[in-house]
Amino acid sequence: MLLKDKRLVITGVLTDDSIAWHTARIAQEQGAELVLTGFGRGMSLTKRVASRLPVEPDVLELDINDPAHMDALVADLTSRWGAVDGALHAIAFAPEDALGGNFLNTPPESAATAFMTSAFSYKTLAVGLLPLMQKAGGGALVTLDFDNSQAWPAYDWMGVAKSALQSVTRYLARDLGPHGIRVNAVSAGPLATVAAKNIPGFSAFERVWGERAPLGWDVGDPSPVAMMNCVLLSDWAPMTSGEVVHVDGGFHAVAAGPGTDGE
Ligand SMILES: NC(=O)c1ccc[n+]([C@@H]2O[C@H](COP(=O)([O-])OP(=O)(O)OC[C@H]3O[C@@H](n4cnc5c(N)ncnc54)[C@H](O)[C@@H]3O)[C@@H](O)[C@H]2O)c1
Numbered sequence: 169m170l171l172k173d174k175r176l177v178i179t180g181v182l183t184d185d186s187i188a189w190h191t192a193r194i195a196q197e198q199g200a201e202l203v204l205t206g207f208g209r210g211m212s213l214t215k216r217v218a219s220r221l222p223v224e225p226d227v228l229e230l231d232i233n234d235p236a237h238m239d240a241l242v243a244d245l246t247s248r249w250g251a252v253d254g255a256l257h258a259i260a261f262a263p264e265d266a267l268g269g270n271f272l273n274t275p276p277e278s279a280a281t282a283f284m285t286s287a288f289s290y291k292t293l294a295v296g297l298l299p300l301m302q303k304a305g306g307g308a309l310v311t312l313d314f315d316n317s318q319a320w321p322a323y324d325w326m327g328v329a330k331s332a333l334q335s336v337t338r339y340l341a342r343d344l345g346p347h348g349i350r351v352n353a354v355s356a357g358p359l360a361t362v363a364a365k366n367i368p369g370f371s372a373f374e375r376v377w378g379e380r381a382p383l384g385w386d387v388g389d390p391s392p393v394a395m396m397n398c399v400l401l402s403d404w405a406p407m408t409s410g411e412v413v414h415v416d417g418g419f420h421a422v423a424a425g426p427g428t429d430g431e
Pocket of ligand 1 (some may be wrong): 177186187188193207232258312314355357358359360362364
C-alpha cells in the first residue's frame with residue numbers, strides 16, 4: 169500500500185465533494201492514518217462527512233490564520249503521534265469583491281486576505297508542522313493550485329494568490345529540503361466543489377476544459393487529483409520538490425482544442 173503507516177494531516181475537507189475529502193478517502197485505502205482539520209462554521213459539515221470515510225478520523229479545528237489554533241493542532245499531534253509524515257494544504261479563500269471581474273476595484277484589504285489565506289497559509293502550515301516532520305525524519309507537503317500563468321475570467325485576485333502559492337511552494341522546497349521535506353503543488357483542473365461554485369462564471373472553465381483537454385475532463389470527479397496528492401505524499405516521489413504537477417487532463421499543454429475541420 170502506497171501510504172502504509174503514514175501519519176497525515178488533511179486540511180480543507182468541507183463536503184464529500186472537497187478535493188481533500190477524496191484525498192483522505194484514497195489515503196486511508198492506501199494505509200494512511202489521518203487527522204482532518206475543519207474551519208469555522210464548516211466544522212459540523214466536516215465532522216459529518218468525516219463519518220463517510222472508510223475509517224472515521226478525528227476532526228480538529230484549524231483557522232489557518234489563528235496562531236492559537238495552529239498551536240493547539242501541534243499540541244494534539246505531539247501527544248497523539250509524536251511525529252507527522254505529511255500534510256495536504258487544501259485551503260483557499262478570497263472575499264467576494266476580489267473575484268468576479270472586479271479586479272480593477274478590489275480594495276487592498278481583500279487582495280491581502282486572499283493572499284494570506286490562500287498562499288501565505290502554506291508557509292504557516294509548513295512551519296507549524298516542521299518539528300513534527302523532523303521527528304518523522306522528513307516527509308511531504310502538498311498544496312492545490314489552479315494554474316494562473318495566464319489570466320482567467322473572474323478569477324482575479326484568487327489567481328494572483330495562486331501565482332504566489334506556486335512561488336511559496338518553491339521557497340518552502342528550498343528551505344525544507346535540508347530537513348528531508350518535499351514541498352509540491354498539484355495544479356488541478358476545475359472541479360465542482362463549494363470553493364469553485366463561489367467563483368462567478370465557473371461554467372466557463374468547465375466549457376473550455378471540455379473543448380481543450382486532450383484526455384477530457386470531468387468536473388464531478390476529484391479522484392485523479394486526489395490520487396496524485398497521495399503519490400506526492402508517498403515515498404514514490406522521493407526526489408521531487410518545488411514542483412507543480414498538473415492534473416488537468418493535459419489542458420495546460422495545448423493552446424486550442426481539436427476544433428472543427430473546414431469551419
Ligand atoms: N475546485 C477547483 O476547481 C479547484 C481547482 C484547482 C485548485 N483548487 C484548490 O483546491 C483547494 C481545495 O478546494 P476545493 O475545491 O476542494 O473546495 P472546498 O470548498 O471543498 O475547500 C476549500 C477549503 O478551504 C477551507 N478554508 C477556507 N478558509 C480557511 C481558513 N481560514 N482556515 C482553514 N481552512 C480554510 C474551507 O474550510 C474548505 O474546507 C483550494 O486551494 C482550491 O483553490 C480547486
